[in-house]
Amino acid sequence: MSAYYHNSPYGNNPQYANNGHYPNGNNNSNSNSTNGNVYGGNGNYGYGEEMVEFDVLDHDHGYGNDHQYLNNINMNDNNGYDPNERSQVRSPPKPIRPGLSPTEDMGSPGWPLAATRRGHDRQHVDSFASVSSTPAGSRSGTPAFARYFPAPVQYQNNQSFQSHQSLTALVDQPPSPLYAKDWVQQGSIARIHDRDDADIWKGWRRVVFRFVPFLTFANTALYLFYLGLRIACVILAQRAEHATFAGAWIFIALEVSTAIPSLMHNCWTMWSVKERHRPKLRLTGDDCPTVDVFITCCGEEDDVVIDTVHAACDQDYPMDKFRVIVLDDAKSSSLEASTRQLALTYPNLHYMARTKIPGVPHHFKAGNLNYGLEQTRLMPGGAGQFMAALDADMIPEQQWLRAVLPHLLNDPKMALACPPQLFYNTPPSDPLAQSLDFFVHVIEPVKDALGVAWCTGSGYVVRREALDDIGNFPLGSLAEDVATSTLMLGKGWKTAYVHEPLQFGTVPEDFGGHLKQRTRWAIGTVDTAFKLKFCLYGDAVKQMTGAQRFSGFLYATLSLYTILLTASLFAIPVILMWGRPLVAYANDEQLRWLIWACFAATMANRLCEFALFIPAGYHTGQRGSRYQLWMSPYIALCIVRSFFLPSWLGGQTQAFKPTGSLGSALEERDPKRRKNLIRRLWTILVNYMASFHLAFVYVTIVGVCLTSYRCFYTQDPANFRNIFLCLITHAFWPPLTFLFICTSLWTPVSYAIDPPSMPDREELLQRDPKTGVAHPTPSSKKIAFGGQAAWFELEYTVATAFTIFVFVYSFFYL
The missing domain is CATH 3.90.550.10 (Spore Coat Polysaccharide Biosynthesis Protein SpsA; Chain A)
Known part of the structure; x- marks a missing residue:
C-alpha cells in the first residue's frame, strides 16, 4: 500500500x-x-x-x-x-x-x-x-x-x-521542489501549462481548428444559397410546366430535416471564435x-x-x-x-x-x-x-x-x-x-x-x-x-x-x-x-447569460428534433418508389447552377467537418453524424411516450424498454460466449425494434432499383446524356444522400450480423502487483481503427468523388 x-x-x-x-x-x-x-x-x-x-x-x-x-x-x-x-x-x-x-x-x-x-x-x-x-x-x-x-x-x-478561504493559507507557500520550474508560479497551485488540453491535441491541428468559425460560416452560407436556389428552380419549373413537382418539394424537406442538426451545431461551433484559456493546474503540497x-x-x-x-x-x-x-x-x-x-x-x-x-x-x-x-x-x-x-x-x-x-x-x-x-x-x-x-x-x-x-x-x-x-x-x-x-x-x-x-x-x-x-x-x-x-x-x-440560455435551448431542442427527423425518413422510400424527380428545373442552365451550388456546398461541408472534428478525430465525428440518424427512431419513440402520450395509450416516463422477453444477454462482444447469428438477429430486429431500420434500407434500395430501371426503360439506350440526367435527378442526386442515410440506418443490423470482439476487462488494465490498483493500458484508451471505419470512409470517398464527377460533367455536356 x-x-x-x-x-x-x-x-x-x-x-x-x-x-x-x-x-x-x-x-x-x-x-x-x-x-x-x-x-x-x-x-x-x-x-x-x-x-x-x-x-x-x-x-x-x-x-x-x-x-x-x-x-x-x-x-x-x-x-x-x-x-x-x-x-x-x-x-x-x-x-x-x-x-x-x-x-x-x-x-x-x-x-x-x-x-x-x-x-x-x-x-x-x-x-x-x-x-x-x-x-x-x-x-x-x-x-x-x-x-x-x-x-x-x-x-x-x-x-x-x-471552501475558497482555504486558498488563503495555500498561496503563501512556495511550490513543491518537484514543481520548481520556470513555468510554475509561486504558491501552492502550480501552473503546468497555459492550456489544459496541451497533451491531447497540438501542432498543426490547432492551426487548422482556428479556421472552424470561418469555415462554418462559409458552409452555412453556401448551403442556404443552395437551398434557396433549389426552391427557386422548383417554382420556375412549375410555372414552365404548369404542374406541381411534389417529389421535389418532399426531397427538399427531407434534405432540410437531415441538415438541421448540423446547421444548429454550426451556429454553436461558430462561437469557437472565442478562444478558450483554461490552464493546466496542479494543487501542490499537503495543505x-x-x-x-x-x-x-x-x-x-x-x-x-x-x-x-x-x-x-x-x-x-x-x-x-x-x-x-x-x-x-x-x-x-x-x-x-x-x-x-x-x-x-x-x-x-x-x-x-x-x-x-x-x-x-x-x-x-x-x-x-x-x-x-x-x-x-x-x-x-x-x-x-x-x-x-x-x-x-x-x-x-x-x-x-x-x-x-x-x-x-x-x-x-x-x-x-x-x-x-x-x-x-x-x-x-x-x-x-x-x-x-x-x-x-x-x-x-x-x-x-x-x-x-x-x-x-x-x-x-x-x-x-x-x-x-x-x-x-x-x-x-x-x-x-x-x-x-x-x-x-x-x-x-x-x-x-x-x-x-x-x-x-x-x-x-x-x-x-x-x-x-x-x-x-x-x-x-x-x-x-x-x-x-x-x-x-x-x-x-x-x-x-445569453450564451448559457442559448446552449440550454439548443441541446434540448436537438433531442426533440429526433421526432421530426424520424418522420421525415419515411419520405425517402416513398418518393423513390413513386418515381417522381427529386430535383426540378426549367432548363439546362438552371440545372447547371444547381449542380455547381450542390458541389460548392458539399465541398465546404467536407472541409468544415475535417477541421471541426480534429480535436476528437475525423472518424469520431463521422460516427457521430451516422449515430444521429440511426438512433433517432429510438430517442423519438421514448420522447413521444414520455411527454406526449397518455398512460392509457402506452405513455411512460422511462428509457427504451425492449419488447417481449429476453431469455439471456446476447454477450455479443465475447467471441466465446456470444449467442448465435439467428439469436442475435431475432433479438435486435424484434426485441430491439431494429426491423424498422432493416425495412427502411431494403425498401429504399428497391426504390432506387425501380427508379434506375425506369430511366433505362424510358430513355433511348443510345442517348447516355438523357439516361444520366434522369438518374441524377430521380435517385442519384449528389452527394448521394440516400446512400449515407441507408448505411447509417443499417448500423443495428450490421452490428447483429458481425458484432465486434473485445477481450476480457482485465486484459485492458495494468494492475500494480503490490497494491492491486488498476488503470487502463495506453492502447485501451484509444479507439482502434477497424474494418467498419474503413468501409464508411470508402463510402464517403465514393460519394465525394461522384459529386466531383457530376460537377465536371456539367461543364462539357450541359
Whole structure:
C-alpha cells in the first residue's frame, strides 16, 4: 500500500479534528425549503426509520491489536437506478501502517482516520444506535458517531462551507521542489501549462481548428444559397410546366430535416471564435481542502466497483483530507464485504447503503447522492468543503483531485469543475458511437469558453455551498448532472470544464444497454428543459447569460428534433418508389447552377467537418453524424411516450424498454460466449425494434432499383446524356444522400450480423502487483481503427468523388 506520511509525529492518541457535535433538531438546512429547486426540494428521500451502525473491523493481519472502523449504514431494498449510467507528479510516498493516524494540522479542516494505535485496548461496539423515525434532514437524539468520538466543534444548521478561504493559507507557500520550474508560479497551485488540453491535441491541428468559425460560416452560407436556389428552380419549373413537382418539394424537406442538426451545431461551433484559456493546474503540497468522494453504484459487478474504489483511495492527495464513500443503492453484501476488506488498507474508506421503502420514490442516482450529502454531515469532522463523484466503473487517474480542485480554489464563484468522461473498453471502429469523444473534445470546450460547461456525470468536483444554494441535487430528473449544473448557472455560479484525461470508464457491453443509456440521457435532458422552460425565462435561470440560455435551448431542442427527423425518413422510400424527380428545373442552365451550388456546398461541408472534428478525430465525428440518424427512431419513440402520450395509450416516463422477453444477454462482444447469428438477429430486429431500420434500407434500395430501371426503360439506350440526367435527378442526386442515410440506418443490423470482439476487462488494465490498483493500458484508451471505419470512409470517398464527377460533367455536356 502507498500512502502519505506526514512529518508530525504520531501521538499515543489520534487527534480527531473537527469532530461534529450535532444538536437535537434539524441538521439539514435544505429540508424545508426548495431554495429555487424546481424539482420540489429534497427534504424527504423516502425512508422512515434508519438504523445507523458503527462496526468494528476486527482483524489480525500482522498488525497486533490494530483495528479500523468502517462506517456501515445498513439499508434494504434492491431497487435502484441503471448501472450503465454512465503526467503525474507525486511526492515520494512513505507507508502509513494501518492503525496509525496522522495528527498534523494541515491548515484546513481535516478528518480523523478511522483507526486506533496498536497496543491500545480495543473498543468493542456491541450495539448500534437507533435514530428516530424522522427524515434524514430532521433527526433527533445523538447520532451513533457522537457516541464513539469526542465532539469539540459544533456544525450549526445553515452551515456555510467557505471552501475558497482555504486558498488563503495555500498561496503563501512556495511550490513543491518537484514543481520548481520556470513555468510554475509561486504558491501552492502550480501552473503546468497555459492550456489544459496541451497533451491531447497540438501542432498543426490547432492551426487548422482556428479556421472552424470561418469555415462554418462559409458552409452555412453556401448551403442556404443552395437551398434557396433549389426552391427557386422548383417554382420556375412549375410555372414552365404548369404542374406541381411534389417529389421535389418532399426531397427538399427531407434534405432540410437531415441538415438541421448540423446547421444548429454550426451556429454553436461558430462561437469557437472565442478562444478558450483554461490552464493546466496542479494543487501542490499537503495543505489541501477536504473532499468527500462519492462512488455511486447499483448492481454493477463487484470487481468493477472495487477497481474504481481502489483507484479513488490511491489518489495523490493527503489521506486525512479526503474520504471515499461507496454509496451502494443495491445493498450488495459481497460489495460490502469487499469494501470492508479494502478499508483495512485505506482507513478513509466508508460504505453506505440507504433504506428505500417500496412505493416511496427514491429518486434514483440523485436521491443516492443527496443521501450521501446528508450522511457526511453526521460523520466525524462533518462534511467536506468539496464533494466529488465517480460512477461505479469510472477509474480516476492518481492526479484527478489535484488537477480539478485548483480551478475551484482560484475562483470563489466556481461551483463545479469536471473532466471528460473517457472509456477504455470501446471496441474497434466504435460501431455504435458509444464514445463521447466528439462531445467531450469539441462541444464541451466550446461551451466552457462561453461559461456553459455541463456537469458530465462523473469525475466532477463541486463546492458544497453551491449545492446548498440550489437545494442539493435536483430530484425528479433522469439527468441530475445536467440539471445540477444548469441550476447553478441560473443562480449565478460558474462551472468549468477541465480538458484533461483524468478518468476512464466502460461503455455498455451490449446493444440493449447502450439504447437504455442514451434514451435515458435524452429523456432527462428534455425533462430538465421543460421544467426550466428551455432556459429562456423563469426564476431558476434568471442569472444566466445569453450564451448559457442559448446552449440550454439548443441541446434540448436537438433531442426533440429526433421526432421530426424520424418522420421525415419515411419520405425517402416513398418518393423513390413513386418515381417522381427529386430535383426540378426549367432548363439546362438552371440545372447547371444547381449542380455547381450542390458541389460548392458539399465541398465546404467536407472541409468544415475535417477541421471541426480534429480535436476528437475525423472518424469520431463521422460516427457521430451516422449515430444521429440511426438512433433517432429510438430517442423519438421514448420522447413521444414520455411527454406526449397518455398512460392509457402506452405513455411512460422511462428509457427504451425492449419488447417481449429476453431469455439471456446476447454477450455479443465475447467471441466465446456470444449467442448465435439467428439469436442475435431475432433479438435486435424484434426485441430491439431494429426491423424498422432493416425495412427502411431494403425498401429504399428497391426504390432506387425501380427508379434506375425506369430511366433505362424510358430513355433511348443510345442517348447516355438523357439516361444520366434522369438518374441524377430521380435517385442519384449528389452527394448521394440516400446512400449515407441507408448505411447509417443499417448500423443495428450490421452490428447483429458481425458484432465486434473485445477481450476480457482485465486484459485492458495494468494492475500494480503490490497494491492491486488498476488503470487502463495506453492502447485501451484509444479507439482502434477497424474494418467498419474503413468501409464508411470508402463510402464517403465514393460519394465525394461522384459529386466531383457530376460537377465536371456539367461543364462539357450541359
